[in-house]
Amino acid sequence: DVKVTQSSRYLVKRTGEKVFLECVQDMDHENMFWYRQDPGLGLRLIYFSYDVKMKEKGDIPEGYSVSREKKERFSLILESASTNQTSMYLCASSLSGQGARNIQYFGAGTRLSVL
Amino acid sequence: SQKIEQNSEALNIQEGKTATLTCNYTNYSPAYLQWYRQDPGRGPVFLLLIRENEKEKRKERLKVTFDTTLKQSLFHITASQPADSATYLCAWDSSYKLIFGSGTRLLVRP
Numbered sequence: 001d002v003k004v005t006q007s008s009r010y011l012v013k014r015t016g017e018k019v020f021l022e023c024v025q026d027m028d029h030e031n032m033f034w035y036r037q038d039p040g041l042g043l044r045l046i047y048f049s050y051d052v053k054m055k056e057k058g059d060i061p062e063g064y065s066v067s068r069e070k071k072e073r074f075s076l077i078l079e080s081a082s083t084n085q086t087s088m089y090l091c092a093s094s095l096s097g098q099g100a101r102n103i104q105y106f107g108a109g110t111r112l113s114v115l
Numbered sequence: 116s117q118k119i120e121q122n123s124e125a126l127n128i129q130e131g132k133t134a135t136l137t138c139n140y141t142n143y144s145p146a147y148l149q150w151y152r153q154d155p156g157r158g159p160v161f162l163l164l165i166r167e168n169e170k171e172k173r174k175e176r177l178k179v180t181f182d183t184t185l186k187q188s189l190f191h192i193t194a195s196q197p198a199d200s201a202t203y204l205c206a207w208d209s210s211y212k213l214i215f216g217s218g219t220r221l222l223v224r225p
Contacts, residue, residue: 004158031211040123042217043159043204050211058212090158099147099164102208106158 003027006091006107013114019078021110023091030096032074033104034058034066036087043090049074050096081114088112117142119207121216129224134192136219138205141186147208148188150179152201153218159204163190195223 007022025032033048035058045058047066055066063085067075074093078085089110095101118141128134138148146167151159165172165181165188172179178191192199202220206213 033212040217043215045212048212088156092158096211098208098210099166102147102210102213103149103161103164104159104206104213106160109156109158111156 004091004093004105004107006089006110008110009108011110011112013078013081013112015082015114017078017081017114019081019112019114021076021078021089021091021112023074023076023093023107024072025074025093025105026072027093027105028071029093029105030071031094032068033092033094034064034074034076035090035092036060037090037109038087046076081112083114086112086114117145117207117209117214119205119214119216121203121205121219123217123219125220125222127222127224128195130195130197132195134195134199134221134223136190136203136205136221138188138190138216139186140188140207144183144186145207145209148179148181149206149208149213150188150190151204151206151215153204154201162203164208192221195221197223197225199223 034046035043049068065077091107092104094104150162153159180189202218204218
């Protein structure tokens with residue numbers, strides 16, 4: 001079974017802090033993704049990566065950056081956390097391609113509160 | 116741009132009935148559509164995938180249809196159970212990424 005592990009289930013940070021969310025997958029997937037999910041807004045793509053050291057902006061990249069130094073690990077960084085970044089953050093991974101290769105496997109999520 | 120829509124109102128049904136959830140898309144027709152289940156406070160879990168040229172796909176009590184004329188996919192759960200209560204998301208396979216609908220919450224009453 002594919003396993004995607006997010007480092008924290010719950011996180012509380014203060015405004016202005018630098019926040020790191022870590023995600024690790026164990027299936028040698030090429031693609032990794034970071035989403036945030038808010039009530040009524042669904043899943044919104046922040047960034048994704050299709051290879052080591054490669055990244056692409058998603059729909060809402062402002063205020064975030066990412067790092068992928070190793071294939072299995074994809075980090076989301078909030079450079080200076082703000083209250084409007086309070087949300088559920090979900091990491092996912094997939095193979096490269098369409099159809100069955102594009103099935104995404106999600107972590108359990110990190111609920112981040114910025115006070 | 117591609118847009119995918121699901122009914123935001125919750126679907127409330129009696130145990131044993133068939134639940135039918137709708138996913139509509141606009142503009143381009145996706146080559147594939149995927150369906151996921153999400154429980155509260157958890158990440159989505161993949162359920163089924165259907166290709167553009169497939170009319171129907173089944174897996175146990177689940178059935179997905181894909182109608183390119185209506186630009187719609189329907190997701191059915193037959194003989195529904197309270198354990199089927201969750202939010203169901205459809206997703207447009209856009210090659211290297213997925214475009215998700217906002218999900219429909221299903222509540223199955225005992």
